[in-house]
Amino acid sequence: MARTQIDKSLVGSVNSSSLVGIADGSNAAAGRVGEYVSSTFNAVSAGTTDTFGDATSIVLSAGDWMIEASGWYRPQSSVTGYGVVGFSTHVGNDSSSLVAGMTEAAASWPADANFYSWVAVTGRLNLAASATVYCKMLPHYASGSAPLFYGAIQAWRIH
Amino acid sequence: MKLYASDGCSYEGMSAEVVVALRLELGRETEFVDQATYEAYVLAHQPVRE
Numbered sequence: 001m002a003r004t005q006i007d008k009s010l011v012g013s014v015n016s017s018s019l020v021g022i023a024d025g026s027n028a029a030a031g032r033v034g035e036y037v038s039s040t041f042n043a044v045s046a047g048t049t050d051t052f053g054d055a056t057s058i059v060l061s062a063g064d065w066m067i068e069a070s071g072w073y074r075p076q077s078s079v080t081g082y083g084v085v086g087f088s089t090h091v092g093n094d095s096s097s098l099v100a101g102m103t104e105a106a107a108s109w110p111a112d113a114n115f116y117s118w119v120a121v122t123g124r125l126n127l128a129a130s131a132t133v134y135c136k137m138l139p140h141y142a143s144g145s146a147p148l149f150y151g152a153i154q155a156w157r158i159h
Numbered sequence: 160m161k162l163y164a165s166d167g168c169s170y171e172g173m174s175a176e177v178v179v180a181l182r183l184e185l186g187r188e189t190e191f192v193d194q195a196t197y198e199a200y201v202l203a204h205q206p207v208r209e
Contacts, residue, residue, distance in 0.1 A: 027171075027172065030172075035172065036172055037173060038169075038170070039168060039169065039170045039181075040167075040168060040169045041167070041168050042166070042167030042168065042200070042201055042205075043167065043204045054185055056181075056185070057181045057184070057185065058170075058172075058173065058181070059173055059177050059181065072206060074206050091184065132181065132184075148206075150205070150206060155172075
């Protein structure tokens with residue numbers, strides 16, 4: 001039997017109370033709203049002062065994503081400093097596309113090697129093609145060893 | 160599926176081949192471990208709360 005392809009959009013409203021979420025501990029399939037991609041990292045050396053590096057990275061397919069990059073900086077000496085976290089598609093010491101409050105955030109620490117400085121940023125990344133997204137890190141410290149960085153980058157397909 | 164690396168990194172939503180390539184770009188060799196080994200590493204390296 002011949003079939004006719006219907007190429008029309010349906011426009012209307014959806015009652016949010018009728019949307020069914022999962023309840024079995026699984027993730028949304030690739031390409032579906034709710035798809036989840038993440039990477040965590042543990043005690044990564046934050047590297048040279050005032051230099052961007054990559055704590056970890058993920059690959060995202062084309063789509064509209066909400067991304068959170070977050071972590072704890074642990075200074076390794078009792079000097080004041082600060083740490084930056086962000087996310088971008090640029091690898092290495094490259095601050096391209098980092099925008100304070102949108103894709104980048106920073107937090108400082110006192111002169112206390114036992115301090116943990118929490119830093120996090122959540123933002124949107126709309127990709128027209130698959131891309132690697134890097135969890136950016138930048139420490140600022142005057143002396144001593146590089147701070148350690150513990151954290152994650154997480155992405156949810158939102159649209 | 161969640162993947163665990165011997166250096167305390169974990170990955171979700173990506174294939175093993177993709178993860179190996181990502182880590183190689185950042186100069187990290189990859190040895191995948193089971194969840195228990197990963198959790199033991201994280202426990203041993205977690206920030207000390209003083």
